[in-house]
Amino acid sequence: MNQPLKQTVKPATYMSAANPDFPGYDVLRVLFAGESQTSPSHRLGPKIYDFYLFHYIEEGSGVFRTEKGTYRLRSGSGFMIEPDHLVSYESDPETPWRYRWLAFSGAGAKELAREAGFSQDTPVVHGSSYGPIPEALGSILAAFREQQEGAGLAALGYLYLIMAEAKRSLVSGTANTEGEAHIQRVVKQMIHYMTSQYAYPISIEEMCSGLGYNRAYLSRVFKKGTGMSPVTYLLKLRIDKARYLLRDRPDLSIEQIAASVGLTDPLYFSRQFKRFYGEAPSTYRRSVTRG
Structure with missing residues (x-):
């Protein structure tokens, strides 16, 4: 009798880089960016953050929990963590997710998140794992790792692009x-x-x-x-x-x-x-x- 093929789990990886520029605490800025292939059942939280933290899932699946709801997410989904709110997120034990992320804060950060359509009631967006969001997140990480001249300004441009694309996905999904x-x-x-x-x-x-x-x-x-x-x-x-x-x-x-x-x-x-x-x-x- 043939045995079912067991899915191969990719080895865990982690990469992150901080913004090499520092325009000041009160200025809207991207703090850091990263990407990770998580291990099965990898869990963060419950915990709070003091900045906005956006994750976008390229592969796999998992669960995102907030004070208001539980969301089962997979490739092409993104979730926004807001400051000072208790959250946890955990990758699936069989198909652990691979995601990219960025953190941002400063003047206008909350307004930007709201303009994109994110809130405590709407913390999740569904799009495409091959669209402009993962590409933009990868570009921010590359600019930070290479400490490119003007990396902070470029990251802001990508941040606005990401929020614009998230807004389009949220509007088209709910309008x-x-x-x-x-x-x-x-x-x-x-x-x-x-x-x-x-x-x-x-x-x-x-x-x-x-x-x-x-x-x-x-x-x-x-x-x-x-x-x-x-x-x-x-x-x-x-x-x-x-x-x-x-x-x-x-x-x-x-x-x-x-x-x-x-x-x-x-x-x-x-x-x-x-x-x-x-x-x-x-x-x-x-x-x-x-x-």
Whole structure:
């Protein structure tokens, strides 16, 4: 009778390196980074840390425990440990995990973790073991071990990349595309895009393409969130900006003002201005600059 093949457990390894730069205790900084192939049932804790500590699992599986929950994790998962909270984590006895990690602290550390979507209620992210997160963690470790010039600054860049990728994974894993929070987020993205781009002759189609949504969906959620269509909102934004220029920049012609708010046709600009405010741009200018 054939015996089942026994899985080979890889030998345990450990490597860590500290940030060779020291910008100060109050500055956001990556403290150290590392990687390890753990031994079966390798356990840390229960214990607390005084910094943020993020692990990302490349292979194997294990359990992460916090004061609020227990999470069984495997390749492609990451977990965030927050300062002053009791945690423990243990690799599986048969498929011990191999993970990479980094620690960070300083001004804005908590805000960065929250911006990425991590909290005591959401300490875990699920992604890909071959994505940008493990690569970034490996790059930080290499820069620290080699004591590269500017390693601390490079580590900060990688930290933001890691948190951005974690945020994408958390949002895609939990977002309800019809939920109120998601709609508000999309509307804010659209308003920010219009506010920064109104001076250019952008179209709604270009905006939808830039944000990665189809026009029908964006129009629907935007109207639900603001009460007006994206076309109307963008046009009103341009006309309101033009009112400011008509009042405060008498040296500019009507044509120059129209071009400055992304409307290249002065006649169209005049018609739309009258539509919103009941008078021609030239009439409005005379009324606000008298005296």
